Amino acid sequence: MQVNDFINEVNKLGIDVTDEQLKMLYIYYEELVKYNSHTNITGITKKEDVYLKHFYDSLTLFKAINLNEINNMIDIGSGAGFPGVVIKIFFPNNDLTLLDSNGKKANFLKLIVDKLHLTNVKVVNDRAENYAKDNLNKFDLCISRAVAFIDIISSLSIPFIKKEGKVVLMKGDFTNEKSILEKHTSDLGIKKYEIINFKLPISDDERNLVIIEKSLETSQIPEYAKIVKRNKIWNSK
Numbered sequence: 065m066q067v068n069d070f071i072n073e074v075n076k077l078g079i080d081v082t083d084e085q086l087k088m089l090y091i092y093y094e095e096l097v098k099y100n101s102h103t104n105i106t107g108i109t110k111k112e113d114v115y116l117k118h119f120y121d122s123l124t125l126f127k128a129i130n131l132n133e134i135n136n137m138i139d140i141g142s143g144a145g146f147p148g149v150v151i152k153i154f155f156p157n158n159d160l161t162l163l164d165s166n167g168k169k170a171n172f173l174k175l176i177v178d179k180l181h182l183t184n185v186k187v188v189n190d191r192a193e194n195y196a197k198d199n200l201n202k203f204d205l206c207i208s209r210a211v212a213f214i215d216i217i218s219s220l221s222i223p224f225i226k227k228e229g230k231v232v233l234m235k236g237d238f239t240n241e242k243s244i245l246e247k248h249t250s251d252l253g254i255k256k257y258e259i260i261n262f263k264l265p266i267s268d269d270e271r272n273l274v275i276i277e278k279s280l281e282t283s284q285i286p287e288y289a290k291i292v293k294r295n296k297i298w299n300s301k
Contacts, residue, residue, distance in 0.1 A: 066112065069265070069266070070116070073120055073265050077126050079123060079154055089115075092145075092176060092179075095179055096172075099172050105143060120264070123150060123151070124273070127273060128260055128273040129205065129232055131155040132157075135157075135159065135204050136159040137159070137161070137203055138160075138199075138206050139151075139162050139208065140206060140208040140224075141209075142169070144173075145162065147207055149177070149182070156182075159185075160182075160184065161186045161188060161203070162185065162188065164189065193220065196223045196224055200282045201224075201281050201282055203224050207234070208220075214238075215252065218233070222253055222254070222282065223282040227281045232274070235271070236269065236271060236272070237270050237272075238259065238272040253278050253279050255279040257274060
């Protein structure tokens, strides 16, 4: 995806693109490639692919939720900052928490937040189940891109959001996971969910946005341990 293509496709999403945002994305791209040359944080480094599969793909979140109406959000497993950092560039009024358990990725997140002079951004190097203990029912929005199977990432995400908040999980091929979500809806504390299916421009890669609303406020994390206990993610004493 060339920069002009990026602008056109982002405009189709209903998002304006400014020269300042394009400048920030170019700095982001340069820093990503530089850091990735000595520390592997992404397998996608070709400029056209970064603009399509990282930058544009992150902004497709706008298909699922009006980001102008969000006050605070958390990006679980943010990795190299997708989608969280890209969303912050285009929607700077959101308070953002970037959460990743990998120290090298968390270090890159701190670097890029500093390089782009982003404000009201918190980088946390921790596991989601640990960080959730003191941050239950806190965020308007929890986002996560290509992290774990639907039952695991749902159970990790739902405790973070307010009762009226939402989780949006960004997935590729969702065929094998949809049945898992349907089977365990009540176990996960899901009130309702919606799936938006589409394809990326140019590559035609499949994408799915899974939008989840929770049924009740989370009182304690083990409520969501039932179906992921086998994965030894939750400490359900």
